[in-house]
Amino acid sequence: MSNSILRMKNITKEFPGVKALDDVNFEVAEGEIHALVGENGAGKSTLMKVLSGVHPKGTYKGDIIYGGEETAFETINDSEEQGIVIIHQELALIPELSVAENIFLGNEQLTHRFLDWRKTNNKARELTKRVGLKADVADLINQIGVGQQQLVEIAKALSKDVKLLILDEPTAALNEQESENLLNLIEEFKAQGITSIIISHKLKEVLSVADNITILRDGKTIETIKNDNISENRIIKGMVGRELSDLYPSRNNTVGDVKFEIENWSLDNISSAKKQIITNASLNVRSGEVVGIAGLMGAGRTEFMMSVFGRSYGKYLDGKIKIDGKEVNITNVKEAIDHGIAYVSEDRKEYGLILDESIKQNISLANLHALKDGMTVNSYKEKDVGEEYRQKLNIKTPSIEQKVSNLSGGNQQKVVLGKWMYTDPDILILDEPTRGIDVGAKSEIYKLINELAAQGKSVLVVSSELPELLGVCDRIYTLSFGEITGEFPIEEAEQEKLMTYMTLNGGN
């Protein structure tokens, strides 16, 4: 490797009971784009935290050599001063402040000790131009989309004279177009001499931009490979220690009669300032069938599904739900659950889990009544149920009494799935079921979807990853700007065609 900007040597970091990093070596060359990949819990984030001073010197073993000198950062501010900036998966922006204010938060532009708004805005405008942000610097963060917000974070990093930019899952919440723009931007930075480290589960993206790829597994460095005509499978093999012959396992399900129908569903915003979210959407799912809903971010997928699930979003305008051909009236979540519907949210931390409660308690939450023994919740039975789903779903944890906040993303997602499986639903709505989780857990979840379908359950999968939908569904609907624009049996579905229908009636 030529001139390395960063070398982390023999890093070992232990948490009580877990060795998160075990003698990790990691080297990044100046001016390259280096990808860091590994399953959840492999130690990627911990390694970056050690680098940036979140875990200060003394709490880990090993050396960090940055820019030719041995360093150890005590705080994030230290590392930022040296030009190392991390952009986390969860954006750290303040929604009520403007783009310009957010860019210079903590680094306010002053003249004679007072805020200089002209300087702030002018500098912010320059930076937003550099990152290709379309929003005005005076726009509030909560008025712009996630993709734009990500760019604000990057502009903020640039304002600090970044030399080493670390992006943790930068495209997890972005649609394909936005992701592409972001990756182009990182390549532009490379041309300007900024080194980047990207942590990503999206291997296609990694392969398209990275110069070198380092793979971590179980807290150890497995290898660093040059991105030279290697395949996704090559990386996956390194990540999971085995070759995933097929990420999407095949299934033998017999599709039965129509189980679940939504007819002419219409939904409005509560503040009717914006236009209608969903207009006259109809779809159906048969028993034993896996049906996909493909739509770009902002198409109204999540809003649609949450509204169907007991009117949990927006203002219901019109529409019917039929189960087994009979119309049912579902006006709240409890009724939806009682009718055998389950909804796994796209945002497990916000909508899916109670982070401070145990695995066991999260699994039983939606079906506590089943644990009743007279007046009381039978805690022995609850333990059995928790244990049962831990085994069934292969949740990796020392104990089901563990708080879910201590689990990795993939295991948290399994807890959410366990919670809903315990309600014994006939119809499962899975909203982005594999967002932000690693390949190993993904494949387990796909297997699970197959098992559910094989049991005759109806599964609706909402996703922005087309390969995923093509891999698991029997049939796919496209949703664009709140309307169902197409329906394709899997044999007729292909990425380009779906994308065309997902972007129909744009601008109306």
Place this chain on the structure above:
Amino acid sequence: MNELKKLMKNNIEKFGMVIALAGLILIFSVLTGGTILSPLNITNLIMQNSYIIILAIGMVLVIITGEIDLSVGSVAAFVGAVAGVLLINLELSVYIAIPLALLTGALIGAWHGFWIAYMKIPAFIVTLAGMLLFRGLTMVTLGGRTLAPFPAEFRTISSQFIDDWFNGNEYHLLTIVIAAVAILSYVVYEVMRRRKNIELNISVESNGLFIAKLVFIALVMVAFTERMASYAGLPYIFFLLLALVLGYTFFTNKTVSGRHVYAVGGNEKAAQLSGVKSQKVKFWVFVNMGVLSAVSGLMFAGRLNAATPQAGQLFELDAIAAAVIGGASLTGGAGTVVGALIGALIMGLLDNGMSIMGVGIDWQQAIKALVLLGAVAFDIINKNKKK
């Protein structure tokens, strides 16, 4: 010994409170030359703090849901005033007046719950308004004067002691009989539970530690009984407190609704999407707070033997402090009834101990404030360390 250490380390919050309480008792018994542990004083401690304990039990539920109630002192005063009018001015029977007073509390709780749960007005604002509103209405109801005295029947629960059927001389024998039954049932319960756990292969503490725990708790109960029995025996209010603590502990730990209270406080959106009717939960938690405020107001009025416009001032802050010292988190999702009880006892003990020592009310306030801050700081620093 290692086992004990490990147990302590993993449950530092739980044991921390108990140790703090025990430490306080120790310090004060030295500083007051044992007066704090005299039979009379222990009896007083229970009776004087009963209304805060009752409020703290309701408050901990409110805090677990992530809300707050600033109105409880005023509501207690208002219900006391209503009881005064019903019993003293209108001369109604207690069997009519007390249910009416409790109903008043429930309606006030429903009023708060309606604005907070269904109209989504922040609880701080709604109950701040409630605090002012019901203080005002208390004065209106009483016409600014104090109503007294209450009929003797009304004062039974708040200030009377159980009779001694056995005519013990030095000791109150019925108290000893009740305590013996209680200790025995406690031991039987623990042994049965341990057996069941072993049967189901759930890990339990070692035999030695288990026996040590039983002996320790039994000894504490014996010591407490000896003190109570050598004064006037158990007061009626002790049984009310016991019923409330046991009842609400059962509710929060063992029932579906209790679990829903924690779920709503832990993550309201996730709870809603799991079929928990969070608005309903919050509404009923406030109704419950209203009823307990009423109970507290009745006890206070009964003990004072008067309904006064100044009753219950700053009770809300004592109740919140008790819940928080007892480990409740103002961000919701955490807290226990027993914790609130211990918190209230710590606050009460501070008051009582310093009064005996002759510390002025001014310094009492200041010291209590620092204890509150210290307790919460200890808890939070500890939690951060764990991370």
